[in-house]
Amino acid sequence: MVSKFQHITKQVEGLVEGILEDLGFELIDVEYLSSRGRWILRLYIDTEGGVTIDDCARVSGEIGDLIDVKDIIPHEYVLEVSSPGLDRPLKKEKHFLEAVGKKIRIRTVRPIGGRRIFVGRLKKFKDGVLDLEWEGKSLTFSLSDLEKANVVYEFDI
16 A cells, blocks of 8 residues: 555656756655654755755756646645765665665565564675675565665775
């Protein structure tokens, strides 16, 4: 069953993804949530060279009115446009392919072996299946097993 939140994020994705591509940006993720009594619609965008504050402001100006005109969100909300950051979310197959060899954190839809969170190195990704090296073991997950996934940034010390 699709929640109200998922329905809104899917509508926004469908509305803005092509426009962002035309502007030279990739839509990484859309979040719709309530925080401290206010509704927030957060878009994460990226480009090859990274995203600047000016890029975020430009996208906000281009997209904000369009979302309002389409009346996707029937109440007041705050639109935030941001870069995905160092712990970037992994949503699309392309993102997982780019993350091979990196440390990632996944949260599964259902518990596996009594746990839902796994942090390990993404060894391989192919055809919607990822191999994760976790605590010396190799675990296999399907994208449908995942609720959320993101890169874990490793600082060089």
